[in-house]
Amino acid sequence: MKISNEERLKVLIVDDEEGMCLGAKRIIRDFTVDVNDLGVKVLFDVRSVLKGKEFLDLIEKEKFDIALIDYKLPDFSGLDLLELVTKKGYDMIPMMITAYATFEAAVQATKLGAYDFIAKPFTPDELRSSLRKATVHLLLARHARKSEEERRKLRFQFISVLSHELKAPLAAIEGYLNILQKRYDTISKEDYDMMLGRSIVRLEGMRKLIFDLLDVTRIESGDKKRNLEEVKVEDVTRSAIEAAGFEAKNRNIQINLDVKNPGTMRADRGEIEIIMNNLITNAVKYNKDNGRVDVSLDHMDKKVRISVSDTGIGLEQEDIGRLFEEFVRIKNEHTIGILGSGLGLSTVKKLAKLYGGDVTVQSTPDVGSRFDVELSSMD
């Protein structure tokens, strides 16, 4: 990864030999470490203290990232200090420095949590090499911890939004059932029929959400067995147009298909179906009555370009960025009453990436939207 960020780590040396502190500080101050995996260049701020007690007081007040601890201090043994530091669980890497370099001492220090062991007298290169190892270890460990936290947060958010999305249709159906149960004589038979109809629509929406959800989890976990075959995208598209035909006809929306270069691609048919169904259903759903949907397919070499444009309600610029996030449904006066899982476009995006491509959108409010998808054949 390209180095694009700088980070400063704080190093604290505790050693009763002032000359050694000065020497080490000079070496460390001018030293930098490139952590290529994270694209970070690390620079160091370094301080030193002469006694164990000063060391403990200072790390209590101030956060340090790496500690170089002398094995023998006037008021503490380096190992006791190490034990104290490890017990308290500071986010800091301790390393031992010692003139009495014995194998036993090294083993004991490591047992007590020392990351490395530097024997005195050391050359500048030895110090740098130890520091480099500690720095890379520390940054990667912190990075891993942070990603895990983010993942946990995202998962929690996903579940809480999902439960809301599942509760909404249940609440609607329950509300209708409650009314039906009371058999009010203020309500006509036609109204009761309508309530049953709405309940079925909401149930279908819930089923769609569960199916969309299964698509998402299958794609994300990657354990779905992909069935790669030569897929004629044109056929899949025609089926998707047919599936959307009922609503399109009801609202007098015309769907046109233009195949520029017929062809096939190596793909999982089910995945291509998900992409086409989502794009075409959306183009009808968010269209205006008497509108148009134009679908075009273009096979070139190992790629296929799909474009679906509509003459619908369009999108505000500020909404476009959020459009491909999970469960995002754009709310405005035009989208009132339109049902959806909020998962369709996020799934299309994930699938497009799986095929080495992407999905992009251009849109003008009140004029329409155009979705472009590029997919590469999985040869």
Add this chain to the structure above:
Amino acid sequence: MNSNITVLLVDDDSDFLLQQRYELEAEGYKVVTAEGRKKAKEVLKKLKPDIAIIDLMMEAPDAGFVLSYEIKKRYPNTPVIMVTAVTGKTGIEFSSITDDEKHWIKADTIFTKPVRTEQLLKEIKRLVK
């Protein structure tokens, strides 16, 4: 019994709107519905509701707040019940709302969805005298 009381119901959830309408009509209330803030404003030009029940998140996340303010400005004596599912959608809790905030929000009562019809009817009776 309640036939001279007009309730304005505003919600972008057409199912909720319909259901509350049937329930309130069965109790004898006169009900006017609107599927969003803009439509509610049109209604407000023509009639003064005796009470308004409005959703918070409609065409905009704060549409209910704005509408509540608009209702109070035009008809200071019309009580407003705000119904919201905001907790599930955003994680924001409304139960912890202070009296000061309630004053600022301009709603007389705030309910979190799902709200029971009995609860709603009781509150209407309390607010409309």
